[in-house]
Amino acid sequence: MSPLGVSVLSIGFIALICVAFAATLYRGEKGGSVIAALLAALTAITWFVAGRDGVDTLAIVAVVFVLAMVASYALRWLLIRLVPSTLATVFRSAPLTAMFGFIVIGVCLAMVIFAPFIAPFSESEIVSKAYAPPAATYWLGTDQLGRDIFSRIVFGARNSILLSLTATIAAFLLGTLAGLFAAIRGGVIDQTLGRLADVLMSIPALILALLLLSILGTNLVVLVGVVAAIYAPRIFRLTRSVAANVVVTDFVEASRIRGEGDWYLIRREILPNIAAPLIAEFGLQFCYVFLLIAGLSFLGLGIQPPTADWGSMVRENAVLISFGKITPLIPAMAIALLTVGVNFIVDWMLKLTAGLKERM
Amino acid sequence: MAPDDKRLLQIRDLRIEAMVGDTILEIVKGVDLDLDRGEVIGLIGESGAGKSTIGLAAMGFARYGTRISGGRITFDGQDLRTATEAQLRALRGARIAYVAQSAAASFNPAHKIIDQHVEAPVLHGYQSRSAAQDDGMKLYAKLRLPEPDVIGFRYPHQLSGGQLQRAMTAMAMACRPDLIIFDEPTTALDVTTQVEVLSAIRDIVEQFQTAAIYITHDLAVVAQMADRIKVLLKGEEVEEAPTAHILAHPKESYTRKLLAVRSYERPEKSRSSKTAQPELSIRGLDVAYRSGPKVLHDVSFDLHRGMTVAVVGESGSGKSTTARTIMGLLPATSGEIRLRGEILPWSFRERSKDQLRRIQMIYQSADTALNPRMRVSEIIGRPAKFYAGLEDRALHRRVEELLSLIELDPAKFYDRLPSELSGGQKQRVGIARALAADPEIVICDEVTSALDQIVAEGILRLLDRLQNEIGLTYMFITHDLATVRAVADEVVVMQRGRVTDSGARSKVFAPPHHPYTAQLLASEPKMDPKWLDTYKGRGSERPM
């Protein structure tokens, strides 16, 4: 620490911004210069209002950001060299954000599969006094009952992700089948299913979930069922609209007047042509489901204790925030990272399958 | 600067690149173009020739994803490649104007026609708003638009396609530019409308002595408009010569092919015997869309074995509706369809598998007619498996046989996806799929209109050969008289849902004509550069 009250971190960060600003100016990238200038202004303001600590925090954020970029870059470099050449061209044009998404999903999957091997303790084991600070044995400290937060995050990944995945798959099976059926049959079936979906969608997802859960209680089966019922209409709508575009094409008409049955039409003519938007939609809906379940758990109506879950962990330790501790934010950040990662990949996929409508 | 005062536009070694995914393709490869004041040059070529790209480059404009990468473009002494955006803006709309292919999409739906008309003259400081508005009405009158004083106060969606195209020409004329780029202005129009728009455009261009670049794929159209014609192929010039010269003495074989394409004609077959039972007989068909007005009125005709009936008409004539009714996609309110004397149910769902097999269809757009996720082997193999129950080796052999029949090498094409085929090859696969069912009747719905003319001729020849070899009966739906002349034995002319004229081709096309047939025949552009003048003598303003 220097006598000026500036740490090495801060100096490095400011130097980095200056270098970036100079580089963008030199290369004539106006947008880049503007962003570097904005960052500089942000740093100055932070310094002014929050002093050295603030700039240090910014610097740490920047370091994490740069590390994530480097890791994504490395993954892309690896993928281009490891996969067959036809796929390599796809990855070559992939944005770093998508690579970052793959890394996040990879880490999450590892936690889901190997949770008991990664976590040093079990999810409900009380190992210390409450709110122990981070230490060698408890990397992230302990929670309000003295359970190891890191272990709970690892097991929480398993619980939250598996639950959301189950609910999404259930919603998808329901929604896709109904959507395809409506698109092919049209007429009364289409109208009825459409109106039903309209009604279910005219109550905001979280509100409907709260209503149903308050009545049906909060066990896991009910949770999966309720979430699937809430999201199935959204998937139904999308499937119906993309399938309807395929149903009216000449090649489907040719199949129909050949005398082919509905099942052949769905399996061979329609599904292969709507697979790409459906997969992208699966990613998006998984994010929504994941956020909804996290929100419900945060409100105390999702996964019930003592089962570890990211959403409820935020709520349980929220008290710490008023003491300036960021431990409760870690599971919240984990939630954000996973959904951001999936969204980044979906964004890339939507661009890849050009011609698909830009979605939010 | 300008060595030659007459010279308005000079393009030298123009190169334009396009970004396709990650790769850069050169789509215009060193084209030169010279244009004098008041002169009209025609750019002709098939799709992918780079004609529109060159036309836009003459305004210093490149579409999103393309880039002018080399050469010089000099307009009236000013280098457009080094000009600033502001300088280019001062030229565009004022001294160089553009008429787009689709007027319906190129007019802003939110503003009145006249408001869009006056935008350029007011913006460029040529005229006040009211003066520009009055001038607009005069231009509308000159272009023979109905009610020129009020038509401008309508919105684009309230006008017909032919009216919009003329309004757009008027808009291009608003600042009396030195140069207008016409980018396929009549391609989307019906023939009888096309001829009116063509003559209106030509008169006004002549009257104001405007130089023009006229872009089209139709040699007969460009022959009416241009002093000189430049033939383009894949971004390169094939040849350039004065119009009469290029029509009479084409130097390059490609130009000769383009010229010959409309002259393909196969001899007419006549019915073997009048008494023979028709393959398909259509009697008194009335069709209405759900709760709408009738779209077909009392349509009757027969298809005879081994012969081709061409059903010809403009958009809205009901020719495609007739086909859809025959296929069982649209029920008729009265009338009957008999297949070899046996009455066909209206809905394809109620027809037997054998009835379905006997009538097959080939579609206009091979792009949407083939499942993009299916390999050629399955596209062609499925009907053979479905109807004849072929499996494994037998199926494989049958698919190979069909591929050979449509002149595609089985070894190369068996496993391809539609995206790996050219337009003509896709259409051939579409034909093979119809043949795979082993049909008796094939309905061809505008099968050549989405194709380049040379490719289209190949398809027509193939269909003719197949008819002779297999003894197929064709119903050919088309709006193009050249296609009718090329393939038809008998002709059915339709207009607004009714059959107006029918009979053997030689009879329908020989005088005395039915009035509507006569109008269709007269509207068809001829290679003769004088054709439009002779047409005008007879041309009459039809209400839209």
Added chain:
Amino acid sequence: MTDIVSLIIKRLGLGLLTMLVVSILIFFAVELLPGDSAQAALGQMATGETVAAMRKQMGLDVPAIVRYFYWLQDFVHGDFGTSMISHTSVAGAILGRFANSFFLAGFAAIIAIPLAVSLGVAAALFRDTIFDKSVNVTSLTAVSAPEFLLGYILVVIFAVKLRWFPPISNIRDGAEIGERIFRSFLPAMTLVLVATAHMMRMTRAAIINVLAGPYIEMARLKGVPPWRVIVRHALPNAWAPIINVVTLSLAYMITGVVLVEVVFDYPGIGQLLVDSVSKRDFPIVQACCLIFAAIFILLNIAADVGSILTNPRLKRPK
């Protein structure tokens, strides 16, 4: 014009019908519960007689369908029933909180809408530049992050570290407007972050869609300067999608309001709903759900009517 009027009337009718179906759903969902409110009110120990008397007193002895119509009638007249826990009027409990929530959402919307629309237009204009890409990444992150994370981050920075704003938004009844703004600043900013990101992404998509139209190219080829291309040629055709985007995002904000109110302990209707759900106080849950659904449906109707009104083809029939 008759086309438009009939379309709007149709849309309103459909909305009313949906509302009715939703009310049926909300009413009968609670009916599904084992036992009834009389039992619940008296507890498990009550004898059959007392329960029966209570039922009569609560009007539970008539068939559900009849009670539904009474319930609906009362609801329309502003009588939302009586809380099962506090035995006070639900309407009284909701009214003040509804105003608070409305204030919070309005506060957020006033900042978010102009910000999002201008950011969206800018991103569409500078498409594929570094500006566009960073806005894209940032907004995607904000859309993906749970509301409570954004809320707590603001708390850590502005309430705990900088001490500019209170971490808890305990607004007293009848607080001054300045005080209200001060105390609801952080929750409002959380909503602004989420809603802006959402709206901005959809606005960008809508504008890019419009800019791809051939009439935009035509305008450029007439020598129209870029600002005029946007203002005169793109925006008139983009209003419909933008209005749609804005209203739908406002509807989407409802979820945000609930979570944000819990994070900041804000005395709004969302927090009331969550409390009542955990206490299983069904009259309040029903009322809150119906209000949220009504707002959601109204916003959806507004979106549709907005696009009908701004559609030039519908405005001026052939």
